[in-house]
Amino acid sequence: MQSWVDGQPADTLGLQSRGLAYGDGLFETIAVKAGRPSLFEYHLERLALGCQRLAITADLALIRDELSRYASVLGEGVLKLILTRGDSQRGYAPAVGVPPRRILQGNPPAAYPACNAEHGVRLFECRTRLAEQPLLAGLKHLNRLEQVLARSEWHDPDYAEGLMRDTAGRVVEGVYSNLFLVKDGVLLTADLSRCGVAGVMRAALMVEAARLGIDVRVGDLSLEDLARSDEVFLCNSVYGIWPVRACASMNWSPGPVTRKLQAIARTLLDA
């Protein structure tokens, strides 16, 4: 589908964009079903938080409206919003009073193999480590070279995702997914206050798990925690949940907690 820039059909962006010059902005990748953005409130909430932390003064009501209208035209697929701090001349200092810029792009539904969700995926052990930067941790910002490097490490399609650790060795997330472990019925996920992207499906699943009475703990995870897990799964806002069946010499089977939450993730994406 034709992209929109600031609400108008467009295929290009001016070269003065701070998004291009510095990766100075945020993005959201939103599943669209039956003309509606899935997990919409979660996406808007993360975007608002990102704007606040990067001091980007965006008109969030306008963005909400624009995303809704774009999704209704797209119908089925994946909507990507890029919100940049706008344009400026040379120099890191943000220009005063320059409005941020909204870029909306529509793609067809993601075509992942059905077996990823059914039988689970194998994780590549990425050598690229996530740097610890609390000021940017959790945000879905446009500085994504770590993910580009990590995703460049493997070409074998047998690996659907990669495992990313931080520079201190903690287990954090996938390259484009969040990671959950299940141990003795408790759901564990990495603390994302130093690095990582706080995915909206992760946020939604934490709420849903608590509703089901499943204990959710956020904290530091080690490779040993991963090895000792009863179940392991990945999630994101486009594909929902993929069980993890292998990583290096570790193996798991899709378990009951994963399957229960997977059904919920499907419902969330279809809602």
Next chain:
Amino acid sequence: MQSWVDGQPADTLGLQSRGLAYGDGLFETIAVKAGRPSLFEYHLERLALGCQRLAITADLALIRDELSRYASVLGEGVLKLILTRGDSQRGYAPAVGVPPRRILQGNPPAAYPACNAEHGVRLFECRTRLAEQPLLAGLKHLNRLEQVLARSEWHDPDYAEGLMRDTAGRVVEGVYSNLFLVKDGVLLTADLSRCGVAGVMRAALMVEAARLGIDVRVGDLSLEDLARSDEVFLCNSVYGIWPVRACASMNWSPGPVTRKLQAIARTLLDA
């Protein structure tokens, strides 16, 4: 001056640019004097190193030629090259066989107050810390949110630059400059293997200092090292050298080593 994209006059870039989506690329900011790019070989060398480390397969001979031609038209000013990994659809995996994209932008000469170079500058102590990411350290890549956040911390024009430390507290660099200390006639500058941008003026000055018989040491610098320095100065490839006269409660006067290298920096920029 009119920008060029892939050698053709253009004001815009396609929305599929990985430069915009992920900050997936590199840049160089090059002073142009009398139609020639200053410190040209240093810029090309750093760009080549960046391409190698990010696995961007660029035609460096073509880029050299294009920069020369653009500079000859620009005459006097600042030439900015952005080299992106090119375009791709959704997903971090770089597309195979997609050529990188070259964006050249020309600006008038930078208009910094003459007193910066004459009397020295005051440094703002940035709270934003540089994350330790050895895979990206030293490169002038497009992931520059740390610099944007740091430069956003002050508005008082009495501060010409900001002091950046890493998350462990080491003194590293300015927001858009490298930092040198002089202690007992020895030149000290930060090790940039964990974070920071290895500036081309820094590289050139290290070569020139060695030629003058000045001992140059690269290593970890602390606030105490800064406080105990006889002279402190900043450098970059556009303005040359600025003595630092103050940072927080610390004060220095422009000293003989700074002045000697400042004259050399001017020659390098005019060569």
